[in-house]
Amino acid sequence: MTSCPIALKADACIVLGHGSGGRMSAELMEEIFLPAFRNAALEERNDQATVRVPEGRIALSTDSFVVKPLFFPGGNIGELAVYGTVNDLAVGGAIPRFLTAGFILEEGLPMETLRSIVVAMAAAAERCGVSIVTGDTKVVEKGSGDQIFVTTTGVGVVPETVRLSAGGVQVGDRVVLSGSLGDHGITILAQREGMELEGDLQSDAGSLFELCQAVLQAAPGTHAMRDLTRGGLSSALNEIAQSAQVGITVDEARIPVSTTVRGACELFGLDPMYVANEGKMVAFVPEAQAEAALQAMRELPEGAAARIVGQVTDRHPGMVTTRTRIGTERILAMLAQDQLPRIC
DSSP, X not given: OOOOOOOOTTOSBOOGXXXXXXXXXXXXXXXIIHHHHOOHHHHTOXXXXXXXXXXXXXXXXXXXXXXXXXXXXXXXXXXXXXXXXXXXXXXXXXXXXXXXXXXEEETTOBHHHHHHHXXXXXXXXXXXXXXXXXXXXXXXXXXXXXXXXXXXXXXXXXXXXXXXXXXXXXXXXXXXXXXXXXXXXXXXXXXXHTOOOSXXXXXXXXXXXXXXXXXXXXXXXXXXXXXOOTTHHHHHHHHHHXXXXXXXXXXXXXXXXXXXXXXXXXXXXXXXXXXXXXSOEEEEEOHHHHHHHHHHHHTSGGGTTOEEXXXXXXXXXXXXXXXXXXXOEEEOOOOSSOSSSSXX
């Protein structure tokens, strides 16, 4: 007969008993999660959260986060879990309201590591204006996980006046990019390889909510928005082109990429178009409203480097092409496999 080890309250690491559903699980809730995430719904300690939702259409999004390393310049897995789910809601025109959080903890995880991640999550949620209202914790044996994995589900409300859809993109729309590519992916790569890159490179992990709302206010005719995560700009554009059965062409010379990211990509044989981001987006906006959307982005810090980088055409439906710096045209295909696994 096997049993979970019993830990003292002062234990410095996670043990299997923390996933038992008994006293130690309750202590983990009382000492780590509740102080950080405290809100009325969570305080009720029910098996579900009962919340009031404003009038409108409900938007839901779920994502899991397995990034390695857990902490990196510009963020950590906890902040990434909040921003990633909030951004999925925001680019759909939703106002994010609530999050759930599930934690898979590996036996031996330092308690202070967990505490730091949870505190960072709480701060990120506060910045985004969302409440973490319910969740779950499981503990696996040492060697069965990699310290901590986080799954978040987000609930948001989409106003009836907002109708965004990948299939709604139209010929003539301009492609407005919010900023430079590849900062998150190259930051993670540098951390794994122990590289010291020139410049102050850090992940762009952050909320896109204010940026999305600014675009919708300045350009109410916006047809679609996408955040650029795994697969980078290329995957987002290809998904839109295939959904709407339109062609998309972008100008490589207009796409901002920092000198540090470009140099690292050349060193490792990567294409910045495919490198992951965690705080960038594209908007597909009617030509007549594109300049207004661009200026609205540039008025916010996270959109200061925004540019119009391309347009939607009737050529090559379902495909994305790019005009290269030397004036040729090439197909920007969907990424076949991860350039960098476990970047989020």
